[in-house]
Amino acid sequence: MAYNKKVIDHYENPRNVGSFESSEKNVGTGLVGAPSCGDVMKLQIKVDSQGLIIDAKFKTFGCGSAIASSSLVTEKIKGKTLQEAGSIRNSDIANELDLPPVKRHCSVLAEDAIRAAIRDYQEKIAK
Amino acid sequence: MAKNLIYLDYQATTPCDPRVLEKMIPYLCEKYGNPHSRNHAFGWDAESAVESARQQVAKIINAESKEIIFTSGATESNNLALKGAAEFYGDKKKHIITCVTEHKCVLDTCRHLEQKGFSVTYLPVHKNGLIDLETLKEAFTEETLLVSIMAVNNEIGVIQPLREIGALCRERNVFFHTDAAQAVGKIPLDVNEMNIDLLSISAHKMYGPMGIGALYVRRNPRVRLKAQINGGGQERGMRSGTLSPALCVGLGEACVLSQEKMSQESARIRYYAHLFCKKIMEALPEVYLNGDKDSRVPGNLNLSFAHVEGEGLMMAIKNLCVSSGSACTSASLEPSYVLRALGVSEELAHTSLRIGIGRFTKKEEIELAADQIITAVNKLRDMSPLWEMAQAGIDVSSIDWASH
CATH class of the missing domain: 3.90.1150.10 (Aspartate Aminotransferase, domain 1)
Known part of the structure; x- marks a missing residue:
C-alpha cells in the first residue's frame, strides 16, 4: 500500500516529538490506545494562564499513519484555546492526511489523545 | 521499481533462478507441444520433458516419479491432499489432526472439512513453535484418517519433527501429509525414511517459477485421493488439465539446483x-x-x-x-x-x-x-x-x- 505524501512527510519529519514533565501544573497528558492493539499515543499540551495551548509534544508507538496523525495534531492544536482544540474531529485529521478506511482508527486515536490531554489538564487545574 | x-x-517468494528460466524457454516457443498429444513429435517432446522433470522432483524427496502429481502450487496440493483423502476415505474415517500454526490454506481446508462433517484436532505448539509429540499421540483416535503438519513454518522458520510424526502415524496406519513448501530444497527430505505419505511442493519458494507445484502421493502403501479437478484424467486421474511443460521443467530444474547445492x-x-x-x-x-x-x-x-x-x-x-x-x-x-x-x-x-x-x-x-x-x-x-x-x-x- 502506498502512503499519502503528507503521511510520509509527517512520518519522516515528525513535528514536536518529545515529552514535557508531566507533573508540571500547566501540562496536560493524554495517553491513549493499547500496546496489544498496535498503537499507543502520548500527547502533551502546555497551557498558559489565558487557556491557550502554547506548546505540544507527542510520542507514538504505531504505524506510519498513527505517527503522522499525532504529529499533525501537535501542529494543529498549538496556539488554539482548549475549546478550539477540543473541537478537532478525527475526520479533520483523516481528511487532511487522506487516510484510507483501514487507517481511520489512527485519526480516532489522535482525537481521543487531544481530549485526554485536555481532560488531564483541567483536572489538575480544578484541584 | x-x-x-x-x-x-x-519466504513470500524467491526470484526465478536464471538457470531455471533458461531451461524453460524452449518449451514456450519452439517445443510448444501439448504433452498429452500422443500422436506426433511435438507431443512426445513435451511429454518427455514433463516426465524427466517429474523424475527430478521425485529425486529431491527420494520418491518414485510415478508418485509425483503436478499442481498449480502448494495451496492446490494441500487442498488436494486433504480434501482428496477425506472424500475418498471419509465414510470410514472422519478425523484429521493438524496444528494451529499451519498455513491458512491448510487451516481453511480443515474448516471446510469440518463443515462437511469431519472432526479436526488443532494441536497447540510450544513457545518455540514446535508441536508436542505426546499431545499428538493423545490426539489419535480410531477414526483418525490423516495428520497434516507442515515441515517448515512460513512465518517463523521452525522445522517440525517430521521423522517422529511419520513414525507415530505409520504405527497407527494413519496417513501423514506435510506441507513442505518452505522446506523442499532447504532441508534434506526423504519420504521413505520419514514415513511421509503426502507432501506438498511449491516451485516459487525454491527459485522456480510461480504457478506450479506438486503433490507427492505414496504408492506403497497406496494413498488414494478423490480428484478435485475433473477432466481428461491426467496425472493418474488425480488432477486433470493440460500440464505446462515449461513450468514442469522449471520446477524440475529448481529441484536439481537446490539439491546439488x-x-x-x-x-x-x-x-x-x-x-x-x-x-x-x-x-x-x-x-x-x-x-x-x-x-x-x-x-x-x-x-x-x-x-x-x-x-x-x-x-x-x-x-x-x-x-x-x-x-x-x-x-x-x-x-x-x-x-x-x-x-x-x-x-x-x-x-x-x-x-x-x-x-x-x-x-x-x-x-x-x-x-x-x-x-x-x-x-x-x-x-x-x-x-x-x-x-x-x-x-x-x-x-x-x-x-x-
Missing part, C-alpha cells in the same frame, strides 16, 4: 543470518528471536523489536523488502496468529519483522540491512511512549489500557 531495493522476503547454500545463509543477528543484538537491547533457535531453517529470522510497531518500522526501512507480523495493514488489524499461538504477547507480535535470506542475498546487503534497521529502531524508540516508560521502569503491562 525503485533503486537500491534489498529483497529480504524469501543444498549444504553449501545452507551454510552460507546460516553465516549471513548469524552476521545479521550478531550486529542487531549487539546494537539493540530487547530484540527477541521468535521460534526455536536450533530446529529452524537458517534463512528465516523472525525478530520482535520491543516497543517499536512493525509496520511503522517497515516504513522507516522502505528500501528493505521484508514482512511484518503486525499486519496492521490487513483489514483485521490482528497480529500474526502464528506468533500468538507461540504465546508471544499481542504487543510483541505487533513489533515483529520477518527477514528472509536466500540464494541471491549478498553479504553487503545483510550488513546494510542490519545498519538501517538499527538506525530505524533507535529513531522509533526515541519516539515511542512505551520505550520511554520501559526506560523509566514502568511496567507497561501494569497500565489499564483501553482497547480500541
Whole structure:
C-alpha cells in the first residue's frame, strides 16, 4: 500500500516529538490506545494562564499513519484555546492526511489523545 | 521499481533462478507441444520433458516419479491432499489432526472439512513453535484418517519433527501429509525414511517459477485421493488439465539446483543470518528471536523489536523488502496468529519483522540491512511512549489500557 505524501512527510519529519514533565501544573497528558492493539499515543499540551495551548509534544508507538496523525495534531492544536482544540474531529485529521478506511482508527486515536490531554489538564487545574 | 531495493522476503517468494528460466524457454516457443498429444513429435517432446522433470522432483524427496502429481502450487496440493483423502476415505474415517500454526490454506481446508462433517484436532505448539509429540499421540483416535503438519513454518522458520510424526502415524496406519513448501530444497527430505505419505511442493519458494507445484502421493502403501479437478484424467486421474511443460521443467530444474547445492547454500545463509543477528543484538537491547533457535531453517529470522510497531518500522526501512507480523495493514488489524499461538504477547507480535535470506542475498546487503534497521529502531524508540516508560521502569503491562 502506498502512503499519502503528507503521511510520509509527517512520518519522516515528525513535528514536536518529545515529552514535557508531566507533573508540571500547566501540562496536560493524554495517553491513549493499547500496546496489544498496535498503537499507543502520548500527547502533551502546555497551557498558559489565558487557556491557550502554547506548546505540544507527542510520542507514538504505531504505524506510519498513527505517527503522522499525532504529529499533525501537535501542529494543529498549538496556539488554539482548549475549546478550539477540543473541537478537532478525527475526520479533520483523516481528511487532511487522506487516510484510507483501514487507517481511520489512527485519526480516532489522535482525537481521543487531544481530549485526554485536555481532560488531564483541567483536572489538575480544578484541584 | 525503485533503486537500491534489498529483497529480504524469501519466504513470500524467491526470484526465478536464471538457470531455471533458461531451461524453460524452449518449451514456450519452439517445443510448444501439448504433452498429452500422443500422436506426433511435438507431443512426445513435451511429454518427455514433463516426465524427466517429474523424475527430478521425485529425486529431491527420494520418491518414485510415478508418485509425483503436478499442481498449480502448494495451496492446490494441500487442498488436494486433504480434501482428496477425506472424500475418498471419509465414510470410514472422519478425523484429521493438524496444528494451529499451519498455513491458512491448510487451516481453511480443515474448516471446510469440518463443515462437511469431519472432526479436526488443532494441536497447540510450544513457545518455540514446535508441536508436542505426546499431545499428538493423545490426539489419535480410531477414526483418525490423516495428520497434516507442515515441515517448515512460513512465518517463523521452525522445522517440525517430521521423522517422529511419520513414525507415530505409520504405527497407527494413519496417513501423514506435510506441507513442505518452505522446506523442499532447504532441508534434506526423504519420504521413505520419514514415513511421509503426502507432501506438498511449491516451485516459487525454491527459485522456480510461480504457478506450479506438486503433490507427492505414496504408492506403497497406496494413498488414494478423490480428484478435485475433473477432466481428461491426467496425472493418474488425480488432477486433470493440460500440464505446462515449461513450468514442469522449471520446477524440475529448481529441484536439481537446490539439491546439488543444498549444504553449501545452507551454510552460507546460516553465516549471513548469524552476521545479521550478531550486529542487531549487539546494537539493540530487547530484540527477541521468535521460534526455536536450533530446529529452524537458517534463512528465516523472525525478530520482535520491543516497543517499536512493525509496520511503522517497515516504513522507516522502505528500501528493505521484508514482512511484518503486525499486519496492521490487513483489514483485521490482528497480529500474526502464528506468533500468538507461540504465546508471544499481542504487543510483541505487533513489533515483529520477518527477514528472509536466500540464494541471491549478498553479504553487503545483510550488513546494510542490519545498519538501517538499527538506525530505524533507535529513531522509533526515541519516539515511542512505551520505550520511554520501559526506560523509566514502568511496567507497561501494569497500565489499564483501553482497547480500541
